[in-house]
Amino acid sequence: MGQPNPVAVLDKAVAILHAVRDEPATLAELVERTGLPRATTHRLAVALEGHRLVRRTPDGSWAPGPALAELGRAGADLTEQLADAATRHLVALRDASGESAQFYVRDGSTRVCVAAAERLSGLRDTVPVGARLPMTAGSAAHALLAFAPADEVTPLLPAASFTARTLLDVRRRGWAHSIAEREPGVASLSAPVRDGSGAVLGAVSVSGPVERLGRRPSPEVVGAVLDTAVAISRAVR
Template structure:
């Protein structure tokens, strides 16, 4: 094993051994990035999970940040950076992600609310593109941020049209019910309140790929006073139109 662990760290696990390429610095960087797959993490959490020393973890995180493989949120935590999504666009020809920037920017400018694109990643939702407003930095969601699929309109949209066995597994531990998901399927969109802080509201529509399969979720997020208590009445058509545009470009 090429990775040095701090004296107080637990013994390496099989997950650590998976990052043994024979090149120590790459192994450590890979291990650090794997922690961020679970969402934003402080240096302390990176140290605790990986067993890296604090100076090493901090130095690697800053180096990855300079390469834009890692970024930081409003609380100073590290998370996966935008370059990963950009490389995916170049490598895989992801036309939906390539178009997402201008579509989300147009939606943000039209509504005055933040517009974000999410995809499902195992049992989490991952922000893959965003056009944020500048009014509340603390409420932003940097690209690469992942959330558990337990609550919120994004999780509801990404789960509502799944096969029954997948849907019911997804309901385990969720803060919404099968009845709520049935309502999402009936309306064609979902809404939630308080997910990004008190007084916030979200409206989310599905992005459909070939065969009508839901491949992503387009979310409009902002203060309740802006989006109103009935967001679909105010911005529903704008969000759905943007989701349709992205779906037409999807090659997934």
């Protein structure tokens, strides 16, 4: 008999977590919501309970466990650290590039602007903090997706303004550039921000009118964006 596929087991466990996300579920309801066999459902639910990812309610139903809240707080804390670090460095990037600067983190199929430094005068590309933009357009989306697993990228490509080759180029050179993907007349340049293991935490970006930022970004602006990405990465390690 072959060994269980660990990825398939993980997928089933995640299905159980989703099944109890909105309201508790009895074992029968878990089976109905997930479509998994009863024995498999019970075995995985018990295992998740052992890791405190689910818990039993007084009536015996399954509900989200305390470890999920702890992980959620940890994620929120990291985003706050990234936003604080980015805010300090985006001002210097704005001044060096002459363009508006932003920092984005990925949230599923969207990217969220968690820090920004706007150009002080003249024509600018304004992205307010808290804005949600699609992962299907713009250089920050390129930078966030270029190093993501293929199963996260492939479903987005049919609706994207870029191709798999675009992301391959970003992986090769370490930065991304787009023209009029998100908004007509706007160009942007982005680079991924990584943690100590190389995982992508977010993307730092500058954006502005194409006629000013250029169809081929200058080495000085590319260098400033890359230097800022490194500085933010170091600040949160």
